[in-house]
Amino acid sequence: MSTSDDLYAVADFCLIPMGTGEPSVAGYIAECQRILEKSGLKYKVCGYGTNLEGPWSEVSKAIHDCHLAVHAQGAPRIATDIRIGTRTDREIAPGTGNEAKVKRVEEILSK
Numbered sequence: 001m002s003t004s005d006d007l008y009a010v011a012d013f014c015l016i017p018m019g020t021g022e023p024s025v026a027g028y029i030a031e032c033q034r035i036l037e038k039s040g041l042k043y044k045v046c047g048y049g050t051n052l053e054g055p056w057s058e059v060s061k062a063i064h065d066c067h068l069a070v071h072a073q074g075a076p077r078i079a080t081d082i083r084i085g086t087r088t089d090r091e092i093a094p095g096t097g098n099e100a101k102v103k104r105v106e107e108i109l110s111k
Contacts, residue, residue: 006055007086010097014049015066017075031073032066039065042095049081053097056086 017028029045036043039062041054052059067078092100 006057007088008054008092008094008097009056009059009084009086010051010053010092010101011059011063011082011084012049012051013063013080013082015063015070016079016081017070018077018079020075028070028073028075031069035065035069036062042098044098051098054094056084059084 015029015032017025020028032050033043033045036045036050036052039054039058041052041058041062043050043052043062052062054062063080063082067080070078
């Protein structure tokens with residue numbers, strides 16, 4: 001698949017450093033956030049995961065790069081849960097996938 005055919009992906013992932021010997025993972029997650037900032041992709045860090053969106057290849061590369069960075073910080077193991085959604089029935093303007101999903105639910109609730 002060429003880059004121009006890359007699917008637009010809306011993802012949610014939770015990266016869990018393991019075997020660090022400490023209860024807090026905040027420093028590792030902060031390092032991952034630095035990687036996401038450099039990626040140029042739209043993302044939002046939440047309490048138990050991160051929303052990320054963009055071309056599939058760039059989203060998967062950003063998650064890969066988070067793994068590399070967290071391992072480099074000393075985490076010997078990482079477990080990551082990932083949910084990725086794509087759609088071809090309509091165009092999604094870059095950077096609006098997650099916001100549009102939330103907005104749609106809010107519109108329904110306001111009725």
